[in-house]
Amino acid sequence: MAGQTDMELIKNGVRLDGRKPDEIREVKIVAGVLDNADGSCYLEWGNNKIYAGVFGPMECHPRHKQKADRAIVQARYTMAPFSVNDRKRPGLDRRSSEISYIVSQAFEKVVMVEEFPKASIRVDMQVVEAHAGTRCAAMTAASVALADAGIPMRDMIPACASGKVNDVVVVDLNKEEDNYGQADLPLAIIPSTGEVVLLQLDGHLTPDEFEEAMDLATSGCMDLYDKMRAALENRYGGKK
Amino acid sequence: MAGQTDMELIKNGVRLDGRKPDEIREVKIVAGVLDNADGSCYLEWGNNKIYAGVFGPMECHPRHKQKADRAIVQARYTMAPFSVNDRKRPGLDRRSSEISYIVSQAFEKVVMVEEFPKASIRVDMQVVEAHAGTRCAAMTAASVALADAGIPMRDMIPACASGKVNDVVVVDLNKEEDNYGQADLPLAIIPSTGEVVLLQLDGHLTPDEFEEAMDLATSGCMDLYDKMRAALENRYGGKK
């Protein structure tokens, strides 16, 4: 978030990449792309490219993390060294650790963890190309991978960001908007209940803009939700 | 220890901060300053500022450190990044590791560890402002915190350094004396028996100076011991 900028990111209600403020980038979701994982998903969202894979329920390691009455979700978000312009050092940095942690917690709300005491459900998200919005894209891919693995869930979790650019509230920031915009608000919801399982905000929003940003991000999540279900139908040849 | 220096640190038997050679800096001790810890202490010694907190006896982690016939003391000495002029990187460096180790061992002599097989007694010392002599100050604060926690002890351990400055043996070096002095001898004793539980020496002392340094540090310890008991009486309103 650069805050104020002279850069004209929206002209006549149209963004640099041709989208309207309430339009998300093109999304492509393919379920079941990996052979070893119990469930998997490949997702392209704009130029973002992400693989998600799920194993479990399985024995929980390290054992001191086991919960007597439920499973835990061990999500792990990593970016490949070549996924960004400046090479990223391999391994978890503080940003990836935080995202892994809050995503793990978000999934514990929808996975039926009480059915698998002491177990672990491992969710691995590999960002192989990154252009803003990767945490939402990774969560979305992980939901589809969990469903593909047949893990019992109350619902899937679509995730989508909204933000502010040139004082306009928009959905799904692209890379320039992320770099030079004024606010970024990633949101993940449970569509069937409307509950919020992940919300972050960086930047500057007036109270009214916040309301609008919540509306736009929610609407983006619902758009995604349709695409997620379509991907699963496409794989399994019917309603699921 | 710079060894020989042209700096005049003692003039007419008076040190730069106005003290005589056998005089310790002003000490303020408050027991019971923290709510969560089982026992705690805040100590100011000159400009040194230290918090000590104690938990236990409690289950020992990691388990392979447990002793079948006694408790262990897990003391940890750390300096806040802002406690020194040049910011210190957070975490344990080698100096802090060594101090933590020898302080743990010193306390195992006075805590009645044989009463709590397999247990751990955790002693945390946080130096938030440092001006020479912090290991002695931290040990002294830890003793008071242990007493405040009601941990059975044979005695408390006052700790005080002596050293050599401009060829004069003095007690309780301040920062300039520590930087430009000729020797530093931190000492911790058990007042009721006169036993030595911690002693280190860096620098240069003749045999006679060593005897004198031992005398001065011991005397400094006894001064402190009075202040430690006063702090506990002050908290508990009577002899303890």
Place this chain on the structure above:
Amino acid sequence: MAGQTDMELIKNGVRLDGRKPDEIREVKIVAGVLDNADGSCYLEWGNNKIYAGVFGPMECHPRHKQKADRAIVQARYTMAPFSVNDRKRPGLDRRSSEISYIVSQAFEKVVMVEEFPKASIRVDMQVVEAHAGTRCAAMTAASVALADAGIPMRDMIPACASGKVNDVVVVDLNKEEDNYGQADLPLAIIPSTGEVVLLQLDGHLTPDEFEEAMDLATSGCMDLYDKMRAALENRYGGKK
């Protein structure tokens, strides 16, 4: 391996250190040089100097590495900081980790691991001076230390490299040959069966050169095997 070089490393069939292509450097092996280790060996090979020590069979740590039906070999190859011209940082780097790993596996082939379920046999190799060929020298020393410890083995493992220098296939590269040569092929065999338990190759060899390099390295291994047995006879005063 520098590949092509202008440096004349062989002149009239004689190498810079006076050896013929099929001649190994001088080797000195002494078994039983350490008191605490269950078995030990000191080996000089050219200017390489190595200590090897063995403990075991003993309880395996960490426990998750235990095998229910056999012992594991935990070999560890390290180079002292002062063993090379530029000081080496202490600790395991990636090269040492790889060597430790493949050497552990090589020894599991000859040690009678099935006799000691769940146990560990620890093999420590300390290179204190290094001049090319240290992995072979360390393995050779470790074999003698294992025999000295009385660990049941099918056979000892001599190890020797061959390589290519100025387009000539030679045995046991020295430091200059290693730096400016064209290929390096460390080999470890089981003399009684002729089996290969370790083989690596870096560089460039034609198919015929490879055959020749295998022959030379094997022959070097057999030379060493005699010296290893002599060292044990020397210690135990008879055939073993």
Place this chain on the structure above:
Amino acid sequence: MSNDHVSNLMKGHMESLAAEGKRADGRGINEFREVKIETGMINTAEGSAMVHLGKTKVLCGIKMLIGTPYGDSPKSGTMTTTTELAPLADQSFDPGPPRERSIELARVVDRGIRESRMIDFEALCIEEGERVWMVYIDLHILDNDGNLFDCCTLAAAAALSNAKIPNVQHGVADEDVDLPVTCWPISCTFGKLGDSVILDATSDEEGVMSARFTVAHDENGNLRAAQKGMNGAFTDAEIREAVKTARANDNVLREALKGIQ
């Protein structure tokens, strides 16, 4: 933030209380505990503050060093935030390298300061592309009775407002000047307790609540940062309501912060 000492009975009790708009310590559901701020107690720091929020105590020290700017922002100073969950503050805090919990705390506080543009980073440039001030915000948790997020953010803000740029010591100028602060972000953290939402949870309340929501506003009532945590959820309405509640209630902390300036 599980707390084994709080039983299920306690959970039921606390949820019932909250459903009636009450709390175990007598507060209303949207009421902060008593707050106390002291500043300037650490002489080796460029700025320092101790904040008491009920029994929670956090000490913050600011250090400033000179370094080189990042390549993509040659005119900007830099900032680093660390949190030390000192073992003396809570029996459940382990010594050792920072864990997920500590990393989330540090990053939320950091973003709350950084993205709100509280610090005027361009005023920290000494020589473009060459030398800038690096600001270190080191937070020492001394006593944990819950709501570290708000207490840490407040301690950081107080310590920053107390900080002087050490120009003299580093030979940059003849006089030390105040660190330039441009806005005053205050964070309010809510907990989901049963079907209720409470402000400024204690450790006991954190042990039984299912979700956490932090939102920071500046002095003009605009949002500057937010974070939802823990493995429960808020309804959309609860989130929007909490944001309004935060605006209505952060004046308690804001006044305490003004008191020190």
Place this chain on the structure above:
Amino acid sequence: MSNDHVSNLMKGHMESLAAEGKRADGRGINEFREVKIETGMINTAEGSAMVHLGKTKVLCGIKMLIGTPYGDSPKSGTMTTTTELAPLADQSFDPGPPRERSIELARVVDRGIRESRMIDFEALCIEEGERVWMVYIDLHILDNDGNLFDCCTLAAAAALSNAKIPNVQHGVADEDVDLPVTCWPISCTFGKLGDSVILDATSDEEGVMSARFTVAHDENGNLRAAQKGMNGAFTDAEIREAVKTARANDNVLREALKGIQ
């Protein structure tokens, strides 16, 4: 590379099959699985390739940065190889720092590229002793069905042959040019299964085989690298035979690699 899902029965069965020159998936003992190479899918990378070897999938990205050369080779660019055994690729891959297995894999691939002189390192010198290109080869294992050694080496070779030196972005020259590649090393990995030697083992086969032997040849049929692994052994004759078999069979991979250029 133990695999608890493969029982001793399976071991006996596979060994019997191999003794007859057969395999569980119908291949001959010296036959590669189907290989597929795609390149250029990662826009943030200087070069990229995805290789499918049967069900094994490896994604390789090449990044190039400018740095200073090593003191002892002031005219040479540098190269670094990492392997990420992504937890999604195999249930047995643990998250965390690289282990022995991953280190061996990275080092064998690295040496296969480096010691074969596939990259012309001197052509990566920008300014002697001052600035050289640093090539990073980062291998992401996405699906592990065995023979990571050959799949990774092939992915690295394909990604390198797809890479452009980013001269424009770094202001070095007016045009991006192909990374200079001088030879084409192809590795073939054999497994010892009972008394048989098989090429290109699957995960199931790796779970029951006792030893591994990798050998890389260039396009002229000369050896460029080799590595024996695991705690079994090969006879001298098996090693020499495997080297010949490799030369006779690596054309399958070599053709796939040529197909992308």
Place this chain on the structure above:
Amino acid sequence: MSNDHVSNLMKGHMESLAAEGKRADGRGINEFREVKIETGMINTAEGSAMVHLGKTKVLCGIKMLIGTPYGDSPKSGTMTTTTELAPLADQSFDPGPPRERSIELARVVDRGIRESRMIDFEALCIEEGERVWMVYIDLHILDNDGNLFDCCTLAAAAALSNAKIPNVQHGVADEDVDLPVTCWPISCTFGKLGDSVILDATSDEEGVMSARFTVAHDENGNLRAAQKGMNGAFTDAEIREAVKTARANDNVLREALKGIQ
């Protein structure tokens, strides 16, 4: 330094012996074991020494590199001490990063050399504020039969006295010269065994003693360093007596050290 192989019976036996002024190996309570020093065996080191103290064996290598001095001492060379408790030296030595025990050992040896000013650090300045010699003292424990403190300090002193500054290799001067040594600190380590105090404990004795006290004197009989360790205590009188005993008995080691010069 617990030793599970030494039973309580052994403890009682050893304490009784010590009370009579005797020891299990026949030595008097203030008697060193046989000491042997060899130097110069490591050609890749600037200086090297192997010290045998009874069965304890320590190899020390000195390396010297050129680096920049610390900001607060622009005219002084630097020094770093490491100890490697090699797993081959003692069954209880674990591989892995240095632990508390190893850190204490390295720091006591380091301070004994550094604070005694044995090395003339100012003579290691090549160019003020720019280039100084960095001295690395790396101690390899090869066999541990107790009293590593004295054996390591002696090995370090011997290796330093054997070291040449590698001027030629680094192009600093035309000739390599001896590392300038200004004094000869010798450390003596005592153990508290029951109510007795013994010098130069073996591993067996260390396994049953309760406290350790190390004191180092220079050749003029002045104290240069001291350290009390382990979780027992010494009386004030025992400490003062031990210091005198050290002065009276360190000549054994001092003669061995002179023998190599």
